[in-house]
Every structure is written in structure tokens, then in C-alpha cells.
Amino acid sequence: MKRLRNITRFTYEFTSFQGWRLTLCRHQMHFTRYFSDRQYGGESQALEAALAAREHVLALLRSFPDEPQRAFALCRSEQREGCYPRGLHPRKAAEQG
Template sequence: MKTIRNITRFTYEFTSFQGWRVTLCRNQVHFTRYFSDKQYGGEQAALEAALATRNHVLACLRQHPGDPEKAFEICRGEQQQTCYPRGLRPRKNVL
């Protein structure tokens, strides 16, 4: 498979996570987001979501070229609401 910039495939034999990780770094400020195959319904759908997120973050960086912290903060705020596929939400911790 061809290398995709800023996106890494995670497939581990002994863990339950399989998916993609988007990582961008500007001026020592990091943005990282994980996309699980299971959560997105397959490897291809998770990759498409990761690519869309990467492209969106890069667009935010172009809008705020001198302030990556602000760009990442904007993207994190948007991702809080939209990082899960329709109908799926993270589990709530039950005590």
C-alpha cells in the first residue's frame, strides 16, 4: 500500500484496536485522532474518515498559518461533536 502522509495504519495482533491514526505537528503542537475499523464499519470507511479529518485540519492550518494551536483547538472542538459515525457514541463509564 502506498504511504499516506500524516496517516498511519495500526494493526496489532494482541490488542483489540485496528484502525488509522491521523497525526499532525506544527511548531511542537500536536493533533492526533484515531479511527477504529470497528467503529466505522471497516478499514476503508475508517480510512476515508481519517483522510477527511486530515484534509479538514490542514485547511484549518491554512486559515491560521501562524497559530497552529488555534487551528488545532478549532478542529478539536468540531471533532468533539462529529468524530463518531452517525448513530455511534463512546461508551459512558458505568460505576
């Protein structure tokens, strides 16, 4: 299994949410994104999306090593605009599965 650093599994018995949470922290700035099993078509697909998102965010952090707020802002704007890194759009993942 791939390393799950910065990725946590969330399974709640009494709610409908099941999925993965990506959390990164740099210079006391936090970035969190959730990957629902339902949105991505299953547990393994949601995990793959979370791993790909982690690599994307880490690449942005390497591009802006002293400006994590800029890297996190870019990731948030991509999420709002629906511009996901390749293979991360939840609707497409669910339709393909």
C-alpha cells in the same frame, strides 16, 4: 491508492484496536486523532474518514498559518461537541455500512 502522508495504520495482534492514526505537527504542536475500523464500519471507511479529517485540519491550518494551536483547538472542540466535518461522524458511518 491515495497518499497516506500523516496517516499510519495500527493493527495490534493482542488488542481489539485496529484502525488509522492521523498525526500532524506544526511549530512543535501536535494533533492526533484515531479512526477505529469498528467505529467507522471497516478499514476502508476508517481510512476515508482519516483522509477527510486530514484535509479538514490542513484547511484550518491554512486559515491560521501562524497559529496552529488555534487550528488544533478548533478541531478538538469539534470532536468534543460531536460536530464532525461532513461525513466524519463514526456512528453514522457504521450505520450506513
